[in-house]
Amino acid sequence: EDQVxxxxxxxxxxxxxxxxxxxxxxxxxLRGLFWYRxxxxxxxxxxxxLYSAGEEKEKERLKATLTKKESFLHITAPKPEDSxxxxxxxxxxxxxxxxxxxxxxxxxxxxxx
Amino acid sequence: ETGVTQTxxxxxxxxxxxxxxxxxxxxxxxxxxxxxxxxKKPLELMFVYNFKEQTENNSxxxxxxxxCPNSSHLFLHLHTLQPEDSALYLCASxxxxxxxxxxxxxxxxxxxxx
Numbered sequence: 001e002d003q004v005x006x007x008x009x010x011x012x013x014x015x016x017x018x019x020x021x022x023x024x025x026x027x028x029x030l031r032g033l034f035w036y037r038x039x040x041x042x043x044x045x046x047x048x049x050l051y052s053a054g055e056e057k058e059k060e061r062l063k064a065t066l067t068k069k070e071s072f073l074h075i076t077a078p079k080p081e082d083s084x085x086x087x088x089x090x091x092x093x094x095x096x097x098x099x100x101x102x103x104x105x106x107x108x109x110x111x112x113x
Numbered sequence: 114e115t116g117v118t119q120t121x122x123x124x125x126x127x128x129x130x131x132x133x134x135x136x137x138x139x140x141x142x143x144x145x146x147x148x149x150x151x152x153k154k155p156l157e158l159m160f161v162y163n164f165k166e167q168t169e170n171n172s173x174x175x176x177x178x179x180x181c182p183n184s185s186h187l188f189l190h191l192h193t194l195q196p197e198d199s200a201l202y203l204c205a206s207x208x209x210x211x212x213x214x215x216x217x218x219x220x221x222x223x224x225x226x227x
Binding site: 004032034036041043049087089098099102104105 | 117119153154158163168201214216217218
């Protein structure tokens with residue numbers, strides 16, 4: 001069964017304190033892995049798509065990496081405005097016709113000034 | 114309007130009411146999705162439409178009835194809902210057929226069933 005697990009469930013950082021969020025997955029052939037950011041009461045905002053092991057993508061203070069079993073979202077010198085819930089999702093090769101995404105439960109990040 | 118829009122943003126309804134949620138995408142995509150987000154649970158896919166054809170129904174109860182009249186509009190018709198159906202309902206769109214096509218989400222409709 002395709003599955004996505006994110007850890008930790010919640011993370012508190014001081015401003016400037018770098019850390020990483022983990023997304024572990026088991027899927028029957030990875031079509032793509034997606035990272036989203038979600039603020040309270042809003043829809044998920046797209047951050048990155050990763051397609052193959054070894055791939056990396058960066059955007060401002062965020063960097064996403066991918067291996068055959070997991071993905072990391074590295075946050076360098078975070079600011080309070082980075083506080084949000086970060087969601088990881090995978091698309092399995094068998095679901096490419098429907099585009100079905102399987103989501104993890106998310107990591108809620110709080111960055112204190 | 115840009116991106117994916119949803120109306121209404123908030124909805125309170127009784128168990129015997131009938132209401133509809135509306136979604137519109139301005140991205141030129143041809144696939145649209147409904148998701149349910151309940152507290153402390155991962156996003157759950159409900160329905161998928163590609164080129165107006167339903168391609169996925171994730172065992173959703175019949176009290177939820179989707180409609181996709183064209184590639185830009187998606188509706189979710191609601192009737193005789195239960196209190197456990199209270200959740201954030203999210204619409205998304207993407208390009209069909211693109212390898213790992215990225216889904217873009219709307220702001221959601223916060224539904225409360227009394």
